[in-house]
Amino acid sequence: MATIELRQVEKKFGQLHAVKPMDLTIHSGEFVVLLGPSGCGKTTTLRMISGLEAVTGGHIYLDGRDVTWLHPSERDIAFVFQFFALYPHMTVLDNIRFPLQAQRVPRDEAEKRVSEIVKMLQIEHLLHLRPGSLSGGDRQRVALARALVRRPAAFLMDEPLGALDADLRESMRAEIKRLHIANNATTVYVTHDQLEAMALGDRIVVMSAAEIQQVGNPAEVYYKPANLFVARFIGSPGMNLISGRYADGVVYLPGDNRYTVPESWRAPLAQALKDGEVIIGFRPESARITEDGALAARVYASDMHGAFNMIHLALGEESNIVNVRVDRWITYALDTPVRFDIDPEGVRFFDPRSEKALRRGGAQ
Amino acid sequence: MTATTLQAEKVAQRHHVRRISDKTIQTAFILPTMVLLILWNIFPLFYSLYLSFTEYSVIAGAPPKWIGFENYRNILSSPLIWKYFALTGRFALLSVGLQTIIGFAMAMIVRAKFRGSGFITTLILIPMMLSPVVVGKFWAMIYNPTFGPLNYLLGMPPPRGPDWLANPQFALWAVVLVDVWMWSPFVMLLCLSGLKAIPEYLYEAAAIDRASAWFQFWRITLPQVAPLLMIAILFRTIEAFKQFDVVMGLTGGGPGDATELVAVNLYRIAFLGRFDTGIASAFAYIVLIIIISISNLYIRYLNQLRGEA
Ligand SMILES: Nc1ncnc2c1ncn2[C@@H]1O[C@H](COP(=O)(O)OP(=O)(O)OP(=O)(O)O)[C@@H](O)[C@H]1O
Ligand SMILES: [Mg+2]
Numbered sequence: 001m002a003t004i005e006l007r008q009v010e011k012k013f014g015q016l017h018a019v020k021p022m023d024l025t026i027h028s029g030e031f032v033v034l035l036g037p038s039g040c041g042k043t044t045t046l047r048m049i050s051g052l053e054a055v056t057g058g059h060i061y062l063d064g065r066d067v068t069w070l071h072p073s074e075r076d077i078a079f080v081f082q083f084f085a086l087y088p089h090m091t092v093l094d095n096i097r098f099p100l101q102a103q104r105v106p107r108d109e110a111e112k113r114v115s116e117i118v119k120m121l122q123i124e125h126l127l128h129l130r131p132g133s134l135s136g137g138d139r140q141r142v143a144l145a146r147a148l149v150r151r152p153a154a155f156l157m158d159e160p161l162g163a164l165d166a167d168l169r170e171s172m173r174a175e176i177k178r179l180h181i182a183n184n185a186t187t188v189y190v191t192h193d194q195l196e197a198m199a200l201g202d203r204i205v206v207m208s209a210a211e212i213q214q215v216g217n218p219a220e221v222y223y224k225p226a227n228l229f230v231a232r233f234i235g236s237p238g239m240n241l242i243s244g245r246y247a248d249g250v251v252y253l254p255g256d257n258r259y260t261v262p263e264s265w266r267a268p269l270a271q272a273l274k275d276g277e278v279i280i281g282f283r284p285e286s287a288r289i290t291e292d293g294a295l296a297a298r299v300y301a302s303d304m305h306g307a308f309n310m311i312h313l314a315l316g317e318e319s320n321i322v323n324v325r326v327d328r329w330i331t332y333a334l335d336t337p338v339r340f341d342i343d344p345e346g347v348r349f350f351d352p353r354s355e356k357a358l359r360r361g362g363a364q
Numbered sequence: 365m366t367a368t369t370l371q372a373e374k375v376a377q378r379h380h381v382r383r384i385s386d387k388t389i390q391t392a393f394i395l396p397t398m399v400l401l402i403l404w405n406i407f408p409l410f411y412s413l414y415l416s417f418t419e420y421s422v423i424a425g426a427p428p429k430w431i432g433f434e435n436y437r438n439i440l441s442s443p444l445i446w447k448y449f450a451l452t453g454r455f456a457l458l459s460v461g462l463q464t465i466i467g468f469a470m471a472m473i474v475r476a477k478f479r480g481s482g483f484i485t486t487l488i489l490i491p492m493m494l495s496p497v498v499v500g501k502f503w504a505m506i507y508n509p510t511f512g513p514l515n516y517l518l519g520m521p522p523p524r525g526p527d528w529l530a531n532p533q534f535a536l537w538a539v540v541l542v543d544v545w546m547w548s549p550f551v552m553l554l555c556l557s558g559l560k561a562i563p564e565y566l567y568e569a570a571a572i573d574r575a576s577a578w579f580q581f582w583r584i585t586l587p588q589v590a591p592l593l594m595i596a597i598l599f600r601t602i603e604a605f606k607q608f609d610v611v612m613g614l615t616g617g618g619p620g621d622a623t624e625l626v627a628v629n630l631y632r633i634a635f636l637g638r639f640d641t642g643i644a645s646a647f648a649y650i651v652l653i654i655i656i657s658i659s660n661l662y663i664r665y666l667n668q669l670r671g672e673a
Contacts, residue, residue, distance in 0.1 A: 052568050073574040085569040089587045098583065099573035146573070 001028045001186050002063045002076075002153035004049060009058035011044050018044040020210045021058060026154075026188060028063075031180050034190045035197040036207035037233070042190040043082075045207075046156050049188060050079045062153060078147035080157040084139045086131035092142050093127040099150045117145045120179075137168045144179065154186040161196065173199055194234055198222070206230050223283070225348065228355040231281050239281045240322040242315060243352065246276045253280070255316025257295045262344040264360055272351060272358050279350040284310060284325040286346025293339030297322070299332040313338065416645035423639045435646035444621075445629070445647070449654075452625045455536060456604035459543040463600055466544060467551025468593065474552070475559045489553065491546045500613015503542045504529065507614075529615050532622040539623050542610055547603070551596045558592035559585070591669050598662040605655050626651055 004026040011019040019041040026032045034042045047053035049060060051072035059068045067075050078099075086095050096117065100110040118124050121141045131139055140160060147155060160176070161169045177200055180187055191197055197204050198218045206213045206221055206229075214226035225231035231239035244251040244259070249266050251259040259280065261269060269278065289311070297313035300321055311324045311332060324340060332338065349358040416435055418428035439445050474485050491499070506512050507528040515525030528538045562585065570580045608627040611617060617624040617632070630651065634644035 050572060052571070072568075072571040073576075076574075077572070079569075079572040081565060081569065083565070085565040087566060087569070087584065090583075098570075098575070101583075102570070102573050102575035102579050150573070 001184065003028045003061075004154060004186060004188065005061040005064075006045075006049070007059045007061070009045075009048060009055050009060060011041070011048060011053065012056045017210045019048070022212055024205060024212065024215070026186060028186055029184045031187045031189065031200060031202045033197040033201035033204045034188065034207060035192065035194060035201075035204050036213075037192060040207045041210045042192070042207055043158055046079075046158050046188060046190050050077050050156050051075050052079070076153045078150055078152040078155050080143050080147050080155065080160045082159040082162050084131070084143040084163070086139060086142055086146070088131055091128050091130055092123065092134070095131065095142055096145045096149055099146060103150075113149050113151075117149045120148075120182075121145050121175075136164045137172060140164065140172055141175075144176070148179065148183070152185070154188070157187065157189045159190055159192070161193075162191075169193075169196070176200065194236070206233065208233070223346070224357070225281075226357055228279065228350050231348070231350070231357075235283060237284065237310070237323050239283055239348070240287070241279050241281045241350070242320055242322060243277070243279050246270075246273055246278045251278060251280055253295070253315060254320045255296060255314075257297075257315060259295060259342070262347065265347070265349060265358075268358050268360055269349060277352050278358075279352050280342075281348040281350060282322075282342045282346050284323040286343040287322065287324040287340050288343070289324055289326060289330075289338050289340045291339060293341045295341070296337065296339050299334055299336045299338060301334070302332060304328070311338075313340065412645040413649065415642055416649050418642045420642040421639045422641045428642065431642075435643050436650070439643065439647055439650060445626075448621070448624050448626050448629050451536070451623075452605060452607075452627075455540060455543075455607065455625055456601055458537075459540045459547075459604055459607075460597060460600045462540065462544045463548045463551045464593070464597055466548040467596065468555050468589075470548065470552040471555035471559055475556060485556070489549045492549045494546070496546070496609035497613045499542060499546055500610045502613075503538075503545075504614050507538055530619050532619050535615055535619055535622040539607075539611055539614055542614060543604070543607065546610070547600060551593075551600065554592045554596040555589055558589035562588045591666060594662060594666045594669065598659060598666070601658055601662070602655055605651065605658075 004024075006022055006024040008021040008023060009019065010017065010021040022045070034045060036042055044053060048055050051067070051070060051074075055068060059066055061067065062075060062077075072079075087098065090098065093114070097110055097114050100113065105113070118127065121144060123138065123141050123145060126134060126138055126142070131142065134142065140163075143160070157176075161172050164172060173196055176189075180200075189197075189200060191200075201218060203215060203217055204221050205215050208229050214221055214230045216224070216226075221230055221234050225234060225239065228241065231241060242253055244253040246252075246261070246269050249261050251261060253259055295315070297315045299311060300314040300318065301312040303310050303312075306328070308328050309326050309330060311326055311330075313322050313324055314320060315322065350356065351358060415428055417430060417432055419431050419434070420426070420428035470488060474481055474488070506514050509515060509523075509525050509527040509530075514528070515521060518525065520526075526534060528534045566584050566588075567580060570584055575583065606627050607625050608631060611623055611625055611628050612631075615623045617628040626647075630644060630647050633640050633647060
C-alpha cells in the first residue's frame, strides 16, 4: 500500500486552469474522496495521479518515489473508469486476467488470483459472457475485479457508480466500502455525490473552481466548513446562512432579531471583523423551535422528508430563509409566528469579505 | 343500418375505387427495375447455365446441342485448367496477403494525426481510383527493359536489367506487385475506419493495466479491427479470382502461360479462337461456385467474430 503526495500539482489546458497548484497527501491505506461540482477538476486530478494526463507543473510522489513523468504502466496504480472501459471483444474472464497476462504473471498464480477475486465479487456465473450483455452493476463488478486482481499500490476511481441507478448505487457503495476494509488499499475516489463521499471517505477533499476548498473527515467538512462554499455545498439543504452585523456580543439579524453570541466566539469575532459585517451559519438540526426561543420568525413552508420534517422559516423578509429540522409529527400552518434557538455548539461565523470561516482560538 | 352509416360506406367505396392502393404503388416502382434485372441479370444467368450443358459457339451459327455434364467433365479433367486454378490461388494468396500487411501497416501510420496526414491519405488512395487497364499499360512501361524507369531505379540500366514481364520467373510477381500497388489503399481505407472507431479509453485502460505496446496491438487493436479487415480480405480475394484487366494490360497471360489466371483463360476460351461458349459457360460456373464457397467461409468466420464482439 502506498502513500500518494501531490506537491503544487497543476494542470492548464491552454490558458484555462483545470487544476490550480494543489498540495495533498494521501496516506497509506486511506480512503480519500474528491468531492466537488461538475467541472471543478476532480477527474483531471485523478488522471494526473494515474499518469493518463501529464501535469503542467508540480510533482507527484508515490511512496516517496517521484513518478511525475512516469507512464501509467510504471506507476502500479489501478484506475476504475466512470463508464467501466471494459474490453468489449473479450469475455469477462479475459477482461479480468488481462492485467495479469500483460504483466506475465505465471498461469497458475493468475488463475488463483482471478478465482479469488471472482468469488469475492460474486461474478463466477458471468465469466464467459461479454461486457455488452451485462447489467450496469455487473459491469461495475467486473471493472472492480480487473482493478483488484492486480493488487496495485493504489486505486483510483472516477465516479465508479455514476452510471448506475439509485438503488444499485447504494448497494455497490457498501460493496466498495467492504472491499476497501478487506484490502485496506490506498484509494482515491471521485464523486460529486456528497452522500457517497460521506459514506465512503476517511477524508473528504472538497474541490471547487479548480482548487481545494477543504480537506477533512466527513464530520469536519459537515460541521466545520472552512468557507461559505463548503457550507453551502455539503448537506442537503446546505448550512443556513444569514447576514448580520456584530457589535458587543450581539449579532443583529433581519426581522429585528438579536442573537447573543456564545462567550467563546466573542473575542475572535471582535478581532476578525473590521466593520461588524458577519454571516452566521448553522445546520438545520442545530436549531430548535421553542416557545421561548431567542429568535423570531414565521413559517414560510414545510416539507416532509419521511424520517423528519423540514420547516422553512423566514426571518423578516422572505429572502432570509432558514431550514429547521423537526420531528416528523410536528407541523405548522403557513405564516405561523414561531421562535427558535441555535445550539451554541453548532453555530459558525463567516467573514463575508473573505468568505472564510472564523476560528475560535486553537482548534476552532 | 342507419342512413348515416350507409352514406359513410358509399363514400368509403368511392374512395376505394379512385385511390391507388399502396400495393399498386409499390409494384409500379419496383416493376421497371425488376424487368431490367430479369433481362440483364437473371435471364443471362439461367441462359448461360443452360449453355454450360451444351455444345455451342456463338459464331458457329448452329443451335446449342445438349451434352449434359460433358463440358464440366472436360474442364475438371484438364490438367491445364487445374494448373491455372493453382496459379490463381497462388496469385490470390500472394497479392491479398501483401495487400493486407501493407494496407494495415499504412493505416497504422496514417492513423496518427500529423501535419498533412489527410493529404497523404488522399494521395495514397489514388491508385485504386484508376482504371485497371490504364494501370496495366502504365506499369508495362515502367517494367519495360529498354526505357522503363524501374531498372534504372534498381541500378540496372539497359541492357543489364531483366525483362520483368517476359521472364516466366518474375512475371507473376510483377502482376502481384501492380495489384498490391493498386489495392493496398483499399485495405488501408477499411482498416483506417476500423482503427478510428476504437475508443481511446480502451488504450487508457490497457496502459493502466500495464500492457506493453505490443500486447495492446495483439489484444486490442487487431481484434477490434478484425471484422473490417476480414471484409477487406473477402473483397480482395473475390477480386483476385476475377483478376483480368491488369493482367491483360501487363502480360496478356504470358510469357507462355506464366500469368494465365482463370479469368484470362476464360476470356480466351469464350472470345478468342473457336468461341467455345458452352465450355466457357461451364468454366464460369465453376469459378462462380469456388468464389461463393470461399466467401461463405469468410462470412462464417466474420459472423463468428461479430458474435463474439
Ligand atoms: N482535454 C481537455 N481539454 C480542455 N479542457 C479540458 C479537458 N479536460 C478537462 N477540461 C476542462 O477542465 C475542467 C475540469 O475538468 P474535469 O473533467 O477534471 O472536471 P470534473 O470535476 O471531473 O467534472 P465532472 O464532475 O463533470 O466529471 C473543466 O472545465 C473541463 O472543461
Ligand atoms: Mg469527472
